[in-house]
Amino acid sequence: GQQVMQIPQYQHVQEGEDFTTYCNSSTTLSNIQWYKQRPGGHPVFLIQLVKSGEVKKQKRLTFQFGEAKKNSSLHITATQTTDVGTYFCAGHNAGNNRKLIWGLGTSLAVNP
Amino acid sequence: NAGVMQNPRHLVRRRGQEARLRCSPMKGHSHVYWYRQLPEEGLKFMVYLQKENIIDESGMPKERFSAEFPKEGPSILRIQQVVRGDSAAYFCASQFGTGADTQYFGPGTRLTVL
Numbered sequence: 001g002q003q004v005m006q007i008p009q010y011q012h013v014q015e016g017e018d019f020t021t022y023c024n025s026s027t028t029l030s031n032i033q034w035y036k037q038r039p040g041g042h043p044v045f046l047i048q049l050v051k052s053g054e055v056k057k058q059k060r061l062t063f064q065f066g067e068a069k070k071n072s073s074l075h076i077t078a079t080q081t082t083d084v085g086t087y088f089c090a091g092h093n094a095g096n097n098r099k100l101i102w103g104l105g106t107s108l109a110v111n112p
Numbered sequence: 113n114a115g116v117m118q119n120p121r122h123l124v125r126r127r128g129q130e131a132r133l134r135c136s137p138m139k140g141h142s143h144v145y146w147y148r149q150l151p152e153e154g155l156k157f158m159v160y161l162q163k164e165n166i167i168d169e170s171g172m173p174k175e176r177f178s179a180e181f182p183k184e185g186p187s188i189l190r191i192q193q194v195v196r197g198d199s200a201a202y203f204c205a206s207q208f209g210t211g212a213d214t215q216y217f218g219p220g221t222r223l224t225v226l
Contacts (some may be wrong), residue, residue, distance in 0.1 A: 033214070033215075035217075040219040041219075042203055042220050043155065043203070043205075043217045044218065045214045045215065048214065074117065086203065088154065089157065089222060097162065098168060099157060099160060099168055100145075100157070100215065102154055102156075102157065103154065104153070104154035104164050105154045105155075107152075111140050
């Protein structure tokens, strides 16, 4: 079946360092969504990318959707302790918009 | 505009009891998804419902688990004869329409089976 892989599974950084998580799908996606889950919390929607090669920015966060619409990345510049949490990518299969296919997430820890 | 509501937030059950988890979607949303999350793991899709219809239950265990989303009232996820392995966080997410709409998550129900 379709799979969405995320790497790395865990990442520890020093505050101020950059962080990137990568998302790869085994099939073409119609869109990619990113969510953040704080420890003990629930997933919160961050952004959605739809177009091939699309790049969107939210302050220190940069999101990219690959040209083939099979991969995506989230890059955080100069991490802060408030960035701690698990970042999930999720996408809809290009042929089926009914169910989001979720990656397993990347857990980010930031040392002050 | 109230967000997605789930109750109870924490639920403790003994093995063999039933657990009922409730989810009230955001106002105007008629699509509900249930997910299970084990500690330190990702979200596992369980079931997708619209009002009075189960659209996709491919992630639901074949036995003991059932879900409904009636015309009136919240969506219910029911787990019969709970076992220790059912201990997890259960999240509900609602969506306005089909397709690529954003999913809005509730705070989750943390189920502990003793």
